[in-house]
Amino acid sequence: MTNFGRLIGASLGPGDPDxxxxxxxxxxxxxxxxxxxxxxxxxxxxALEIALRAGFTLPEANMPLIFPxxxxxxxxxxxxDRAATSVIDILKKGKDVVFLxxxxxxxxxxxxxxxxxxxxxxxxxxxxxxxxxxxxxxAAASAGESLVEVDETMAVVPAGYGVEWIEKLMTDFDxxxxxxxxxxxxxxxxxxxxxxxVDGCRFxxxxxxxxxxxxxxxCTLKGQTVNYLSLIIIHNPxxxxxxxxxxxxxxxxxxx
Amino acid sequence: MTNFGRLIGASLGPGDPDxxxxxxxxxxxxxxxxxxxxxxxxxxxxALEIALRAGFTLPEANMPLIFPxxxxxxxxxxxxDRAATSVIDILKKGKDVVFLxxxxxxxxxxxxxxxxxxxxxxxxxxxxxxxxxxxxxxAAASAGESLVEVDETMAVVPAGYGVEWIEKLMTDFDxxxxxxxxxxxxxxxxxxxxxxxVDGCRFxxxxxxxxxxxxxxxCTLKGQTVNYLSLIIIHNPxxxxxxxxxxxxxxxxxxx
Numbered sequence: 484m485t486n487f488g489r490l491i492g493a494s495l496g497p498g499d500p501d502x503x504x505x506x507x508x509x510x511x512x513x514x515x516x517x518x519x520x521x522x523x524x525x526x527x528x529x530a531l532e533i534a535l536r537a538g539f540t541l542p543e544a545n546m547p548l549i550f551p552x553x554x555x556x557x558x559x560x561x562x563x564d565r566a567a568t569s570v571i572d573i574l575k576k577g578k579d580v581v582f583l584x585x586x587x588x589x590x591x592x593x594x595x596x597x598x599x600x601x602x603x604x605x606x607x608x609x610x611x612x613x614x615x616x617x618x619x620x621x622a623a624a625s626a627g628e629s630l631v632e633v634d635e636t637m638a639v640v641p642a643g644y645g646v647e648w649i650e651k652l653m654t655d656f657d658x659x660x661x662x663x664x665x666x667x668x669x670x671x672x673x674x675x676x677x678x679x680x681v682d683g684c685r686f687x688x689x690x691x692x693x694x695x696x697x698x699x700x701x702c703t704l705k706g707q708t709v710n711y712l713s714l715i716i717i718h719n720p721x722x723x724x725x726x727x728x729x730x731x732x733x734x735x736x737x738x739x
Numbered sequence: 740m741t742n743f744g745r746l747i748g749a750s751l752g753p754g755d756p757d758x759x760x761x762x763x764x765x766x767x768x769x770x771x772x773x774x775x776x777x778x779x780x781x782x783x784x785x786a787l788e789i790a791l792r793a794g795f796t797l798p799e800a801n802m803p804l805i806f807p808x809x810x811x812x813x814x815x816x817x818x819x820d821r822a823a824t825s826v827i828d829i830l831k832k833g834k835d836v837v838f839l840x841x842x843x844x845x846x847x848x849x850x851x852x853x854x855x856x857x858x859x860x861x862x863x864x865x866x867x868x869x870x871x872x873x874x875x876x877x878a879a880a881s882a883g884e885s886l887v888e889v890d891e892t893m894a895v896v897p898a899g900y901g902v903e904w905i906e907k908l909m910t911d912f913d914x915x916x917x918x919x920x921x922x923x924x925x926x927x928x929x930x931x932x933x934x935x936x937v938d939g940c941r942f943x944x945x946x947x948x949x950x951x952x953x954x955x956x957x958c959t960l961k962g963q964t965v966n967y968l969s970l971i972i973i974h975n976p977x978x979x980x981x982x983x984x985x986x987x988x989x990x991x992x993x994x995x
Binding site: 492494496499500501502503504505506508509537587588589590591592595596598610612613614615616617620621623624625627628629630631632633634635636637638639640641643644645648656666667691725727728 | 748750752755756757758759760761762764765793843844845846847848851852854866868869870871872873876877879880881883884885886887888889890891892893894895896897899900901904912922923947981983984
């Protein structure tokens with residue numbers, strides 16, 4: 484029986500190497516094989532750059548995995564299959580593979596899909612996910628704003644689903660985190676103005692990275708072209724708080 | 740002019756000390772005064788326990804801040820005011836205060852409110868928030884599940900808002916994170932059965948702590964009493980994906 488190594492997803496946080504967890508740091512410091520995602524052969528890897536900025540040197544035991552920028556399912560399947568095979572080849576030798584993840588491994592990351600593909604080929608492989616700081620957690624911290632407090636509610640959605648849905652979510656939730664706002668920026672600003680929520684908006688470009696940019700007055704962005712990695716956190720000060728049932732309510736009711 | 744120290748919110752993650760960031764570790768290792776929340780005089784502090792489990796010893800320069808378990812706004816205001824005054828007294832001496840935060844400082848944490856109260860009294864104080872791993876990020880990692888992938892959408896809400904809203908969110912979003920599910924557990928299980936989403940549910944108690952418990956088949960929890968710190972992650976495999984506008988779409992349309 485093969486004694487497989489473990490596949491570890493190490494969340495490195497959004498870019499500031501200091502936001503990586505002690506657990507991720509330990510995983511990188513171990514003798515595990517490093518795997519990291521790239522867009523095409525020879526391209527740089529954002530996840531790898533975080534590790535290098537943390538002071539690590541790329542170990543000899545490393546392998547870039549190509550995940551191309553395409554929505555063609557057949558092409559993608561080929562690349563995923565190839566990546567999973569490369570990973571399994573290392574795991575087969577009994578060596579752990581640590582996959583470097585930008586942000587948090589459970590939040591818009593490729594790790595879960597890589598893991599599924601690996602497990603589909605070799606079900607007995609053990610995996611481990613190290614949670615990390617997501618870009619919107621870092622964005623809120625940098626902007627000095629809370630995402631949610633006490634009994635508040637939050638929705639996290641890519642802006643691309645359109646203005647109509649954004650409008651609904653802005654009014655239904657205490658906090659709306661809109662990702663990849665670039666193509667709809669002007670429309671979002673118009674909505675914030677319509678609902679008098681401009682004061683509750685924070686625009687954050689490249690959250691948690693050395694190039695991070697925070698804009699407190701989103702109206703100044705009208706007509707501007709922003710980076711693709713931009714998000715807006717919208718707090719709704721006007722939401723009618725529904726009544727909430729607190730933790731012990733049920734018990735109390737039963738006692739009556 | 741007083742040269743105030745900085746007020747630092749250090750997110751320590753949900754409980755596993757290894758999930759704290761390097762930045763939080765550095766803040767705890769500095770000579771900053773430690774402040775940490777407790778429910779009543781002499782009570783233990785969960786945030787402090789994380790720091791102690793990480794191998795730190797409580798420095799002499801430490802102060803527990805009392806935030807009582809009450810919804811009485813007057814009582815709360817008195818305690819908040821007292822906490823802010825204690826913090827400012829230290830900052831006035833030019834010493835930094837690091838406030839120990841369980842989970843992430845922007846996600847259901849007391850730090851943002853403490854910060855606001857401090858700034859309302861002394862606007863020139865500089866603050867800094869160190870982002871961290873939230874309980875639901877850790878829960879997803881422990882359960883080995885993704886929260887969101889590619890263009891997916893997520894809502895995070897306390898379950899106490901009731902079954903009707905939960906039902907709506909379960910079907911509107913790809914992922915629904917339900918917090919504090921204890922009082923509504925049976926109703927949530929019934930909804931998951933109704934919509935054939937049981938396979939997409941993971942129940943996690945005390946995520947990221949040494950007492951963490953993961954239940955993959957939530958139906959086994961019917962009629963059970965669970966811990967107050969329990970959450971359910973619900974993936975909706977049936978959601979009709981709306982069409983998404985991708986990052987470069989707008990540009991292309993303009994060019995036509």
